[in-house]
Amino acid sequence: MIESAALTVTGVSHAYGPRKALDDVSLTVPQARFTALLGLNGAGKTTLFSLITRLYDTRHGSIDVLGYRVSREPGEALRRLGVVFQARTLDLDLSVMDNLLYHAALHGIGGHDARRLAETALRDIDLLDRARDPARKLSGGQMRRVEIARALLHEPRVLVLDEATVGLDVNSKSIILRHVRSLVRERGVAVLWATHLLDEVTDDDAVVVLHRGRVVAAGDVPTVVRTANSKDMRSAFIALTGGGKEDPE
Amino acid sequence: MSTHVISRERRGFSAGQYLICLRGIIWRETLRFVHQRGRFISAIVRPLVWLFIFAAGFRQILGVSIIPPYDTYVLYDVYVSPGLVAMIQLFNGMQSSLSMVYDREMGNMRMLLVSPFPRWFLLLGKLLASTSVSLLQVFAYLVIAWFWGAQAPGWGYLAVIPALILSGMMMGSLGMLLSSGIKQLENFAGVMNFVIFPMFFASSALYPLWLVQQSSPVVYLICRLNPFTYAVELIRFALYLEVDWLSLAVVAGATVLFTLGAIIAYDPARGLTSRRGGPG
Numbered sequence: 001m002i003e004s005a006a007l008t009v010t011g012v013s014h015a016y017g018p019r020k021a022l023d024d025v026s027l028t029v030p031q032a033r034f035t036a037l038l039g040l041n042g043a044g045k046t047t048l049f050s051l052i053t054r055l056y057d058t059r060h061g062s063i064d065v066l067g068y069r070v071s072r073e074p075g076e077a078l079r080r081l082g083v084v085f086q087a088r089t090l091d092l093d094l095s096v097m098d099n100l101l102y103h104a105a106l107h108g109i110g111g112h113d114a115r116r117l118a119e120t121a122l123r124d125i126d127l128l129d130r131a132r133d134p135a136r137k138l139s140g141g142q143m144r145r146v147e148i149a150r151a152l153l154h155e156p157r158v159l160v161l162d163e164a165t166v167g168l169d170v171n172s173k174s175i176i177l178r179h180v181r182s183l184v185r186e187r188g189v190a191v192l193w194a195t196h197l198l199d200e201v202t203d204d205d206a207v208v209v210l211h212r213g214r215v216v217a218a219g220d221v222p223t224v225v226r227t228a229n230s231k232d233m234r235s236a237f238i239a240l241t242g243g244g245k246e247d248p249e
Numbered sequence: 250m251s252t253h254v255i256s257r258e259r260r261g262f263s264a265g266q267y268l269i270c271l272r273g274i275i276w277r278e279t280l281r282f283v284h285q286r287g288r289f290i291s292a293i294v295r296p297l298v299w300l301f302i303f304a305a306g307f308r309q310i311l312g313v314s315i316i317p318p319y320d321t322y323v324l325y326d327v328y329v330s331p332g333l334v335a336m337i338q339l340f341n342g343m344q345s346s347l348s349m350v351y352d353r354e355m356g357n358m359r360m361l362l363v364s365p366f367p368r369w370f371l372l373l374g375k376l377l378a379s380t381s382v383s384l385l386q387v388f389a390y391l392v393i394a395w396f397w398g399a400q401a402p403g404w405g406y407l408a409v410i411p412a413l414i415l416s417g418m419m420m421g422s423l424g425m426l427l428s429s430g431i432k433q434l435e436n437f438a439g440v441m442n443f444v445i446f447p448m449f450f451a452s453s454a455l456y457p458l459w460l461v462q463q464s465s466p467v468v469y470l471i472c473r474l475n476p477f478t479y480a481v482e483l484i485r486f487a488l489y490l491e492v493d494w495l496s497l498a499v500v501a502g503a504t505v506l507f508t509l510g511a512i513i514a515y516d517p518a519r520g521l522t523s524r525r526g527g528p529g
Binding site: 053054055074075076081087089092106107108109110 | 364
């Protein structure tokens, strides 16, 4: 089946001084597909996210979001991208609704449209009744759900999430994963889900394994398992990442 | 999907959308300021302490001769008031930068920086937001100072607004430039001490420069090189419905310089951010 790419990373390298964080990374996130970016801590996932979202400039290689090159047309690329960072990015002093309205304004959406979209987004995650509460009163899982709702407020076609379930309990994790997978199924959103947790990957997912700044395997789960000459994804991941030892930061 | 789905065809933003974004940034800063009551109270109390206590003491020992823009002898309270207005803006500029460093540490800054609007526009929006907040503080102070007797001509309160916007932007852009080079919140306290106090004291905020010149030509030279001096004078003259062209030129020039510096520093292609070690 031929799938057109929602997000394409081609030959991207990035270094912090002498330390190379990414080395010739290439990957593709197909449209309407859940792609897991698997890697241990320090593998380069967050650096890659910073490049995709243009927090850092791409000096080597290229990144395209739905055909728009991030380095040449950052505005066009970013307006088609929803982002959930690993660190919490809600303004805790503002209400949940104000956080969403602020994000809408940052995408040029205001007035009734913004409010309607925010209400719909909160209804979708069952938090409409918390709209007026300060963000700091939400639980960790609720905050994450609001961040995902916020990332989708401008209705992007591509959603990238960096370790979105870190620090959450099993129940919250499961709710968030279910919600994101439903976005792929029901709305056709392309998702790049960065994680170091294998239990967040299913057999239907596309997988990219990042290790020490390099892509060491990519494809659907059976392909990655075959590449690693292993019997399942867990053993494949261990084989590909040198026994699961974390990289030094 | 609803009408907001962004298709391949829809490109760029309309002027209205730029306005929505700008309004959003200003609204968020104002809301944060309103929620932080302590910040508002300290912003008002700080200059009032100077006015009520410091100026009361100095009124008896420091005579202010007739110097432009005053056409008569003025009380020290009246003389010091524009300097205190500028002090409010200086503190506010640094406070906004502190909030940028905090936002960056907490991650909020990322949401601003991944907005599809141009980076320079977002930073300009932050700058205008910080300036708007400083105007609220300044006018709250001016009202109290008016009742205290530190009064300017009625129209002066209107005429001073453009000067306040410019000087507010100068202080905000300076703070923004400083914040771009600071990675951790703790480091900012030191910078505040090394920036705010020298800028405030080595200026015409508390004493006329001719007095400084008499006592120390070196300090006088430092005061003349300090852009804050010109912000004070710009405000002072504007309150008396006059324009000090040199001050206007220096403040405008410094604003452009600091703003360009901040834009370059926050630009992912040229700035400092991507050269620092980041997380994996």
